[in-house]
Amino acid sequence: MKQGFLLLLTCFFISCGGSDAPKPPDVAMLVFPEKNSECTTGIPIAGSNSSLVTFRWQASNHTESYTLRVTHLNLNTTETVVVTGTTKDLPLEKGAPYSWQVISKNTVVPTTAISETWFFYNTGTETSHAPFPATISSPKSGSTVLRDLNNQVLLTWEGADIDNDLEGYDVYFSTVKPPQTLAAKLNANSPQIKFNVAADTVYYWQIVSRDQEGNTATNSVSEFKVR
Structure with missing residues (x-):
């Protein structure tokens, strides 16, 4: 009798257990x-200055659909x-720089997953290309950070240029948005700098990347708050 009761109790918990x-x-x-x-694999579109470029990414778990975002x-x-699916063809202007990312979604949770953002040029007739906009490493835009013992915060980023x-x-840094103060000029081997900061203050910063041909690229304004 006791064994039968335990068996029924076990079955009850199994059947009522949540998924x-x-x-x-x-x-x-x-x-x-x-x-x-x-990107040199685009298929030229007759009568236009565009080519058809195929975007590809790997399938992600727990995903029902993907939102592809391509920025000129x-x-x-x-x-x-x-x-x-995990591929999409889009017509893109030849010789233009682009960024792209993929957002994974499903219908059971509101949370989405955002991929990295990659930069590329769709090949054209150009022989000189502007740098890609700098990619912020830290502090991430919208974050709150702590000062170090010297009341400074380290800013880091990544730069790239397909012409090498x-x-x-040029680093612009200020408490005003957009930052107008040219705070530093750095060489390509120094994608980081420290600035003195004050507590309870929001700072804005922006990077202008320069190449040897005089081409430039400016990234979006980033901001962070010092605790």
Whole structure:
């Protein structure tokens, strides 16, 4: 009798046990066009200055759909398309720089997963290219940070140029948005700098990347608050 009761009790807990909680999607890994590259595989579109470029990424777990975002960096315009697979063809202007990212989604949780952002040029007739906009490493925009013992914060970023002639960076840093103060001029081997900061203050910063041909690229304004 006792064994039968225990068996019924076990079955009760098994039948009433909840299923696994819904899981958010994982981040998709980008494949092509490659990071900081020149895409040369686009198919020319007759009668236009565009070519058809294929975007590819790896499937991510717990994902039902992907939102592909492709930004024309010169025009600051973004095309957004939703797909259920892991590839999409888009017509892009030849010779123009682009960024792209993929957002993974499902219908069981509101949380999304955002991939890295990669830069590339869609090949054209140009022989000289502007640098890609600098990618902020830290502090991340919108974050709150602590000062070090010297009341300073370290700013770091990454720069790239497909012509391999990146010359340096102009760093704008201020408590005003957008920052108008040129706080430092650095060479290409020094993608970091420390600034004195005050507590309970919001700072804005922006990087202008320069190459040896005089081409420049400016990234978006980033901000952080010092605790």
